[in-house]
Amino acid sequence: MAARDYNFAEIEKKWQEFWEANRTFRVEEDSSFPKEKRRYVLDMFPYPSGAGLHVGHPEGYTATDVYCRYLRMNGYNVLHPMGFDSFGLPAENYAIKTGTHPEITTKENISRFTEQIKSLGFSYDWDREISTHTPQYYRWTQWIFLQLFKKGLAYEANTPINWCPDCLTGLANEEVKDGACERCGTPVERRNIRQWILKITEYAEELLNDIESLDWSDAIKAMQRNWIGRSEGANVKFALESGQGEIEVYTTRPDTLFGATYMVLAPEHELVEKITAPEQKDAVEGYIRAASLKSDLERTELSKDKTGVFTGAYAVNPVNGEKIPVWISDYILVSYGTGAIMAVPAHDQRDWEFAKKFGLSIIEVLQGGNIEEEAFTGDGTHVNSGFLDGMNKPDAISAMIKWLEEKNLGRKSINYKLRDWVFSRQRYWGEPIPLVHCEKCGIVPVPESELPLTLPEVQSYEPSGTGESPLANIDSWVNTTCPSCGGPGKRETNTMPQWAGSCWYYLRYTDPLNENEFVSKEKMEYWMPVDLYVGGAEHAVLHLLYARFWHKVLFDLGLVNTVEPFQRLVNQGMITSFAYQRRNKSLVAVDAVDEVEPDVFVEKATGEKLERVIAKMSKSLKNVINPDDIIRDYGADSMRMYEMFMGPLQVSKPWSTSGLAGVSRFLNRVWTVAMKEITDEEPDENLVKLLHKTIKKVSNDTRGLEFNTAISQMMIFINEAMKHEKCYRKVWEIFVLLIAPYAPHIGEEMWQVLGKTETLAYEKWPEWIEELTKDDEIEIVAQINGKVRAKEMVPADISREEMEKLFLELPRIKEFTEGKTIVKVIAVPGKLVNIVVK
RNA sequence: GCCCAGGUGGUGGAACUGGUAGACACAAGGGACUUAAAAUCCCUUGCACCCUGUGUGCGUGCGGGUUCAAGUCCCGCCCUGGGCACCA
Numbered sequence: 001m002a003a004r005d006y007n008f009a010e011i012e013k014k015w016q017e018f019w020e021a022n023r024t025f026r027v028e029e030d031s032s033f034p035k036e037k038r039r040y041v042l043d044m045f046p047y048p049s050g051a052g053l054h055v056g057h058p059e060g061y062t063a064t065d066v067y068c069r070y071l072r073m074n075g076y077n078v079l080h081p082m083g084f085d086s087f088g089l090p091a092e093n094y095a096i097k098t099g100t101h102p103e104i105t106t107k108e109n110i111s112r113f114t115e116q117i118k119s120l121g122f123s124y125d126w127d128r129e130i131s132t133h134t135p136q137y138y139r140w141t142q143w144i145f146l147q148l149f150k151k152g153l154a155y156e157a158n159t160p161i162n163w164c165p166d167c168l169t170g171l172a173n174e175e176v177k178d179g180a181c182e183r184c185g186t187p188v189e190r191r192n193i194r195q196w197i198l199k200i201t202e203y204a205e206e207l208l209n210d211i212e213s214l215d216w217s218d219a220i221k222a223m224q225r226n227w228i229g230r231s232e233g234a235n236v237k238f239a240l241e242s243g244q245g246e247i248e249v250y251t252t253r254p255d256t257l258f259g260a261t262y263m264v265l266a267p268e269h270e271l272v273e274k275i276t277a278p279e280q281k282d283a284v285e286g287y288i289r290a291a292s293l294k295s296d297l298e299r300t301e302l303s304k305d306k307t308g309v310f311t312g313a314y315a316v317n318p319v320n321g322e323k324i325p326v327w328i329s330d331y332i333l334v335s336y337g338t339g340a341i342m343a344v345p346a347h348d349q350r351d352w353e354f355a356k357k358f359g360l361s362i363i364e365v366l367q368g369g370n371i372e373e374e375a376f377t378g379d380g381t382h383v384n385s386g387f388l389d390g391m392n393k394p395d396a397i398s399a400m401i402k403w404l405e406e407k408n409l410g411r412k413s414i415n416y417k418l419r420d421w422v423f424s425r426q427r428y429w430g431e432p433i434p435l436v437h438c439e440k441c442g443i444v445p446v447p448e449s450e451l452p453l454t455l456p457e458v459q460s461y462e463p464s465g466t467g468e469s470p471l472a473n474i475d476s477w478v479n480t481t482c483p484s485c486g487g488p489g490k491r492e493t494n495t496m497p498q499w500a501g502s503c504w505y506y507l508r509y510t511d512p513l514n515e516n517e518f519v520s521k522e523k524m525e526y527w528m529p530v531d532l533y534v535g536g537a538e539h540a541v542l543h544l545l546y547a548r549f550w551h552k553v554l555f556d557l558g559l560v561n562t563v564e565p566f567q568r569l570v571n572q573g574m575i576t577s578f579a580y581q582r583r584n585k586s587l588v589a590v591d592a593v594d595e596v597e598p599d600v601f602v603e604k605a606t607g608e609k610l611e612r613v614i615a616k617m618s619k620s621l622k623n624v625i626n627p628d629d630i631i632r633d634y635g636a637d638s639m640r641m642y643e644m645f646m647g648p649l650q651v652s653k654p655w656s657t658s659g660l661a662g663v664s665r666f667l668n669r670v671w672t673v674a675m676k677e678i679t680d681e682e683p684d685e686n687l688v689k690l691l692h693k694t695i696k697k698v699s700n701d702t703r704g705l706e707f708n709t710a711i712s713q714m715m716i717f718i719n720e721a722m723k724h725e726k727c728y729r730k731v732w733e734i735f736v737l738l739i740a741p742y743a744p745h746i747g748e749e750m751w752q753v754l755g756k757t758e759t760l761a762y763e764k765w766p767e768w769i770e771e772l773t774k775d776d777e778i779e780i781v782a783q784i785n786g787k788v789r790a791k792e793m794v795p796a797d798i799s800r801e802e803m804e805k806l807f808l809e810l811p812r813i814k815e816f817t818e819g820k821t822i823v824k825v826i827a828v829p830g831k832l833v834n835i836v837v838k
Numbered sequence: 839g840c841c842c843a844g845g846u847g848g849u850g851g852a853a854c855u856g857g858u859a860g861a862c863a864c865a866a867g868g869g870a871c872u873u874a875a876a877a878u879c880c881c882u883u884g885c886a887c888c889c890u891g892u893g894u895g896c897g898u899g900c901g902g903g904u905u906c907a908a909g910u911c912c913c914g915c916c917c918u919g920g921g922c923a924c925c926a
Contacts, residue, residue: 250926415925656864708850
C-alpha cells in the first residue's frame with residue numbers, strides 16, 4: 001500500500017460504520033465463558049439534555065471503553081451497554097415554555113446524544129440500549145414500585161417536606177444542598193403536602209454495614225456513612241412534674257444524666273400544647289408560629305444564635321429526682337430521635353450556649369475541661385454522678401444504660417440521620433405511580449397485568465403549584481374503577497422522581513427486551529453484579545444510595561442474586577478549564593484576555609495583569625470545550641487519547657488544547673511509522689526489548705486504569721520506532737494491538753494495512769517475555785552520605801560484593817573517602833551503593 | 839466545627855513494597871529543512887552559584903523526627919478542593 005496521510009475523518013467514519021454493520025460489539029450470554037471470564041462494565045447513563053455531550057462525558061466513557069476493549073482481547077465476555085435517563089425536568093420545563101411534548105424533545109435529544117457518543121467509537125452493545133421514559137421500560141419501574149408497596153415499604157403521608165418554589169415540586173432530603181434546591185439553587189420551603197414516601201430507613205443498617213464490602217473510594221464511602229449517620233445512645237423517660245405523662249428523649253450521653261439541668265422540645269413536638277402552662281401560652285404559641293415560618297436555611301445556617309421559650313412545665317430527672325424546666329427551641333429537630341432532649345450544658349456545646357443565654361444552671365459531671373469557658377465533651381472521670389462517680393465515659397455509658405433498663409426508665413437506642421425517601425413529584429414527566437384511591441378499599445395497586453400505566457396526553461404541562469401534578473386535571477384519566485371492588489376510584493396523580501428509573505437500569509441491560517419479566521433470572525445472574533461502575537462523584541449519595549436500597553429490597557424478594565449492585569466504583573474527576581482572574585478574584589472571559597508574553601496575561605480592555613487559575617467550564621467564561629469541534633479538528637482517537645493522557649482518571653484536571661495537539665502529533669507519528677516500508681526482517685534487539693517493556697507497562701497500567709502512564713510508554717516506544725527506517729512487522733503487529741483499545745479507529749486501519757482482514761477487537765492481547773523487559777546493563781549510583789556522587793553502568797547481574805568493590809575503587813569516589821573513615825557501606829543490587837564516611 | 843481527598847519545575851503530570859526526584863507531554867529557547875512561512879525533524883530546559891565539570895549548594899506546602907537513605911514512614915501545623923453541618 002502506498003503511503004498516505006493520516007486522514008482521521010475518513011478512517012473513523014469507515015470503522016464506525018464497519019462496527020455498526022457487523023455488530024462487532026454485540027454480546028450474548030454464552031455459557032462457554034466461565035463466570036470468572038465475564039465482566040460487566042457500566043457507565044452512568046446520561047440525562048439527554050438539550051445542550052448535548054460535554055467533554056466530561058467522554059472521559060468516563062473512554063476509560064470504560066479502553067478497559068472493555070482490553071478485556072475482550074484478553075478473552076472476557078464483556079457486557080458494556082449504554083442508554084438514557086430520560087425522564088426529567090428540563091424537557092418538561094421546555095414543554096411548558098413551548099408546548100412541545102417532552103417526549104418529542106427527549107427523542108430528539110437522545111438521537112443527538114447517540115450520534116455524538118457513536119462519533120467517539122465506543123464499543124457499546126447498542127442492541128441493549130434503553131431509555132427510562134419508554135413505556136416498555138417504565139412498565140417495570142412501576143412493577144418494582146408495586147413490589148415495594150406490597151412489602152409495606154411505600155406509604156402515603158401528609159408531612160412537611162422540602163418544596164422547591166421554582167421547580168414547583170417536593171424534593172427528597174438528598175436533593176437539598178445548603179438549604180437550596182440542588183437542581184436550580186432556589187431556597188427550599190417547608191410545605192405540608194400529601195406524599196408517597198419509601199421506607200429507606202428500614203434498610204439503614206444494611207446500607208451502612210455493606211459499605212465496607214464495596215470497592216469504592218473512601219471519599220464516597222465516607223459520604224454515604226455520614227449521610228446515614230448512625231449513632232448509638234439511649235432513650236430515657238422523664239416524668240412530668242404535674243404527673244400528666246412523660247417526655248422521652250434520645251441521648252448519646254446517658255452517662256451525663258446527673259448533669260441534665262433542663263429539657264428542650266422541638267417546637268413541633270406533640271406534647272408542647274399539652275404541657276404549656278397558661279401564663280406561658282402566648283409566648284410559646286408565638287415562638288411556634290415564628291419557627292414554622294422560618295425556612296430550613298434560616299433555622300440552621302443563619303441563626304446559630306440560640307432562641308427558645310420556657311413552657312412553664314417541669315420534668316423530673318429520673319436519676320436524682322431534681323425538678324428541671326422544660327423549654328422549646330428550634331435547635332431541636334422534631335424529625336430526629338424523639339424530637340426532645342435532656343440538656344447537659346456542661347458537656348454539650350449547644351446546650352451550653354443555650355444555658356448561658358437563658359441563665360440555666362450548668363453542673364459539671366465529668367472532669368477534664370473548663371466549663372466556665374465551654375462545654376467539655378472529652379473523656380474524664382465522672383463526679384457529682386452518684387453511682388457513676390470515678391468511672392470513665394464508656395464505662396459510665398454502659399453502667400447508666402444498664403441502670404435505666406433495670407429500672408424500666410430507658411433503653412439502649414440507635415438513631416440515624418437518614419430520613420425516609422420522599423418519592424413523589426408533583427410534575428408530569430415521570431412514571432405515574434400505579435395506585436388507585438378507592439373510598440371503599442383504600443389504596444389499591446393497579447394489577448400488574450395492566451402495566452404500564454401510561455402517561456395521558458395533557459393540554460398544559462404547567463404544574464398547578466398547589467401540590468398537585470398536571471395529571472390531576474385530566475378527569476378522564478384520574479377517574480377510573482377500583483381494581484378491587486369495581487367501584488369508582490381515582491388514580492394517584494403524583495409521578496415518581498427522576499431517580500426511580502436509574503435505580504434498576506443496570507439490571508435491565510442484562511435482558512433489555514424481556515416483555516414477561518423485569519429481567520430473566522438466568523440472564524441477570526449471568527452478568528451481575530456490575531464489576532466496574534464509572535461515573536461522576538455528584539451522585540455519591542443520591543443515585544448510588546437509592547439504587548443500593550432498591551437492590552437490597554429486590555434481593556430480599558429473591559429477585560436478584562447479590563446484596564450489592566456495584567462491586568467496584570470509580571469516580572472520574574471533572575474536566576475543568578483555565579480561566580483568568582483579576583486581583584479582586586473576579587474572573588475574565590477567555591476572549592477578553594491577551595497573552596502578552598509567555599505566561600503573562602492581561603485583560604484586553606484595562607491592561608490589568610491577570611492570574612491564570614483553574615475553574616469549572618462555564619458559558620460565561622467562554623471556556624467550554626465542545627467535543628464535536630475537537631473531533632472535527634483532531635479526530636475521535638486524539639480526543640480519546642488526550643482525555644486519557646491528561647492525568648489520573650479519578651482526579652479533576654484542566655483542559656488544554658495544546659496538550660491535545662501534542663497527543664494528536666503523537667498519533668501522526670504512529671501513522672508515519674505505520675506507513676514505512678513493512679519488513680519481515682528481524683528487528684534490532686533494543687527495539688524488541690523496548691517493545692516488551694511496553695507490552696508489560698501497557699498491560700499492567702490498562703488493567704489498573706492508569707491510562708496516562710500507559711500512553712507515556714507508548715510514546716516512548718514510538719519515539720524510538722521513528723528512528724528506524726523500516727517498520728518491523730514483528731514488533732509493529734504487537735504495538736498496533738496495544739494501542740487499539742485507546743485509539744481503535746487508527747488501530748483497525750493499521751491492522752488492515754498489515755494485511756489483516758478481520759477486526760482486531762477480539763485478537764489475542766500480546767504477552768511480554770519477562771526476560772526481554774530486563775536490561776543487560778543498568779546504571780548504578782554511588783552515594784557518599786546519601787548524596788549522589790557518581791554514576792556507572794554495570795552488568796545487571798552484578799553481585800553486592802562486586803558493586804561495593806567497584807565503587808570503592810572509583811577515583812571519583814576516592815576523592816571523597818580520602819582521609820576519612822568509612823563507617824558503613826550499603827549496597828542495594830540494581831539500585832545504588834551508599835558509603836557512609838566520617 | 840467534623841469527615842474525605844490533595845499540595846512535586848513556567849504548565850499537565852511521572853516516581854514499584856523508603857533507594858538516581860522531575861518519565862511522558864505542553865510551553866519556551868536554539869538549530870536543520872524552506873525564497874519565506876506553516877508543518878516536520880534535532881538539541882537545550884528544576885533553581886542558584888562558580889574555579890564550566892564524572893562541579894558545588896538548594897529543592898516535592900511549612901516545622902520537627904525515624905533511617906545509611908524520606909516526595910514516600912511518624913508527630914505537629916498551614917493551605918486548596920469536595921462533602922456534611924444545631925442530628926442531641
